[in-house]
Amino acid sequence: MAGRPEGSAGAVIASRAVQIGFLISAVALWHLATVRGSVSPLLLPRPDAVLRELIDVLATGEFLGDLGVTLGELAAAFALSAAGGLAAGYLISRSRYWIEVFEPLLAGAYSIPIILFLPLYILLFGLGPASKIALGATISFFPIAMNTIAGFGSVEKIHIVAARSMGCSQYQLFRRVLVPAALPVIATGLRMGFTVALLAILGSETISSLSGLGHRIVHLAENMHMARMFAYIAFAVAIAVVLNVVATLLEERGKRS
Amino acid sequence: MTAPGAAIRIRNVSHHFGEEGDPQRVVALRDATLEVARGELLCLIGPSGCGKSTLLNIAGGLVAPSEGTVEIGEMRVRGPLPREVAYVFQESALFPWSTVAENVKLGMLFQGVPEAEREARAESALEAVGLAEFAQHFPDQLSGGMRQRAALARALSLQTEILLMDEPFGALDEQTRMILGEDLSVLLAEHRKSIIFVTHSLGEAAFLADRVAVFSARPGTIKKIIEVDEPHPRRPAFVTSAKFHALRDELYSLLHDEIRKTVSESALARASRDGAAADAGG
Numbered sequence: 001m002a003g004r005p006e007g008s009a010g011a012v013i014a015s016r017a018v019q020i021g022f023l024i025s026a027v028a029l030w031h032l033a034t035v036r037g038s039v040s041p042l043l044l045p046r047p048d049a050v051l052r053e054l055i056d057v058l059a060t061g062e063f064l065g066d067l068g069v070t071l072g073e074l075a076a077a078f079a080l081s082a083a084g085g086l087a088a089g090y091l092i093s094r095s096r097y098w099i100e101v102f103e104p105l106l107a108g109a110y111s112i113p114i115i116l117f118l119p120l121y122i123l124l125f126g127l128g129p130a131s132k133i134a135l136g137a138t139i140s141f142f143p144i145a146m147n148t149i150a151g152f153g154s155v156e157k158i159h160i161v162a163a164r165s166m167g168c169s170q171y172q173l174f175r176r177v178l179v180p181a182a183l184p185v186i187a188t189g190l191r192m193g194f195t196v197a198l199l200a201i202l203g204s205e206t207i208s209s210l211s212g213l214g215h216r217i218v219h220l221a222e223n224m225h226m227a228r229m230f231a232y233i234a235f236a237v238a239i240a241v242v243l244n245v246v247a248t249l250l251e252e253r254g255k256r257s
Numbered sequence: 258m259t260a261p262g263a264a265i266r267i268r269n270v271s272h273h274f275g276e277e278g279d280p281q282r283v284v285a286l287r288d289a290t291l292e293v294a295r296g297e298l299l300c301l302i303g304p305s306g307c308g309k310s311t312l313l314n315i316a317g318g319l320v321a322p323s324e325g326t327v328e329i330g331e332m333r334v335r336g337p338l339p340r341e342v343a344y345v346f347q348e349s350a351l352f353p354w355s356t357v358a359e360n361v362k363l364g365m366l367f368q369g370v371p372e373a374e375r376e377a378r379a380e381s382a383l384e385a386v387g388l389a390e391f392a393q394h395f396p397d398q399l400s401g402g403m404r405q406r407a408a409l410a411r412a413l414s415l416q417t418e419i420l421l422m423d424e425p426f427g428a429l430d431e432q433t434r435m436i437l438g439e440d441l442s443v444l445l446a447e448h449r450k451s452i453i454f455v456t457h458s459l460g461e462a463a464f465l466a467d468r469v470a471v472f473s474a475r476p477g478t479i480k481k482i483i484e485v486d487e488p489h490p491r492r493p494a495f496v497t498s499a500k501f502h503a504l505r506d507e508l509y510s511l512l513h514d515e516i517r518k519t520v521s522e523s524a525l526a527r528a529s530r531d532g533a534a535a536d537a538g539g
Contacts, residue, residue, distance in 0.1 A: 158346060158348055158350045159350065159352060161319060161346075161350070162344065162346060162350035163367060164319070164337055165317060165319060165337050165339065165342070165343070165344045166337075166339050166343070166344075166363075166364045166367040166368050166415065167337060167339025167340070167367045167368050167369065168367035169367075172367055176352075176363060176366075176367075177352065180352070180354040180355075181352075181354065183354075
């Protein structure tokens with residue numbers, strides 16, 4: 001399969017141009033509204049002021065402490081939910097009965113707004129990173145566990161029969177058939193889990209915390225440092241975009257291997 | 258055929274799904290007795306649902322029969338025998354996440370072939386089915402016919418004496434099926450394997466088989482065994498010979514009544530089910 005048809009490559013370039021044009025016009029509108037318009041700089045600072053603050057944040061390295069806290073929480077939460085979700089999902093997928101019992105429970109739990117339990121988590125684990133880790137791990141457990149069940153459940157029966165007919169051991173069946181067959185669906189679950197963990201952690205940092213990017217943003221807002229707050233928001237968005245792109249790339253790799 | 262030491266002995270095998278008294282109970286197979294001689298290709302043909310695939314799976318130890326026994330060589334079959342029996346299934350049973358070459362080697366890994374041997378054996382098996390150039394392709398990059406060639410290569414690489422083929426060309430178009438049939442006949446003449454080949458194609462059975470076992474409608478049992486006295490490899494010209502046509506006609510007349518029976522039975526079953534539903538509704 002050598003190359004795509006030209007039309008589709010052209011279409012990609014065209015849609016990228018529209019996306020970039022949209023961003024540029026949003027910034028231009030922002031600029032006009034704050035410089036020419038009557039929007040209060042307390043609500044919406046000028047783009048160049050935000051850019052100056054952003055450069056200062058990056059140059060001084062002030063962001064490092066908060067970024068470290070947020071990323072540390074994310075890594076711990078994701079490690080917990082991935083280990084728990086994969087193990088629980090695999091064990092449940094071994095029996096039709098367990099799938100029938102647990103899948104509706106997991107799906108139900110996934111659909112409730114777990115962030116509402118944040119006050120309880122703070123009572124249990126304190127204001128520091130532990131409550132953010134616990135909340136992030138809880139929220140991301142569900143998509144990982146559900147996709148693991150779906151992944152192992154989607155293995156074609158004929159592949160298992162064929163492997164058995166050739167004499168595979170239980171371990172070989174797991175390693176060479178079940179895991180590669182389930183991996184595409186599991187990879188999607190891990191990516192979804194990662195994304196919701198990031199959202200939960202940033203969100204809960206803004207509600208009540210002692211440190212982290214979310215905490216910094218709320219702190220700046222409360223002290224009316226609007227330009228610096230916007231700079232931190234832009235920085236957090238950039239970090240989130242980078243993390244999600246990396247997670248998506250890893251997911252694609254998981255699907256191909 | 259009374260070849261000394263049959264490759265497979267199937268004795269009084271019956272199989273049913275569901276327990277006695279269960280309204281859903283299906284007797285798939287009743288008292289089938291059959292021997293496959295060494296180096297012979299035996300075709301099983303019959304109406305759909307007659308239990309021919311079930312019998313194949315019982316012969317290879319993938320399904321335990323409700324009654325009766327199967328022996329391979331001197332061994333009683335109680336489970337899969339990867340060193341004696343290799344399968345080619347109807348649907349693509351290739352692993353889609355592995356290349357063609359990896360698929361072939363994975364089969365040998367499962368079977369317990371030492372790593373040093375796998376590469377060379379995979380290469381020669383793919384060569385034999387004409388897929389050497391496609392070793393690094395993934396199954397979904399191949400046509401249906403090529404996928405079944407790859408599945409055949411995987412089975413050949415296992416170097417078993419017995420090959421069980423469950424409608425291996427069933428999902429292919431007529432022309433691809435003819436070519437694969439010819440190639441299979443050539444391969445078999447070289448490898449001398451003992452084969453059970455399930456098919457629903459009269460032409461395929463007449464072209465490939467040394468013997469054809471014709472099944473009756475459900476509960477399936479062997480109605481008649483027909484010998485095909487024609488050496489392998491079978492030439493394409495065999496298809497146009499009077500002998501081939503006589504064979505095909507004989508198979509057709511044997512099968513025709515059984516297929517009618519199956520169709521009218523399933524129509525009756527549907528009618529009585531619909532009747533019951535209408536009663537319940539009214």
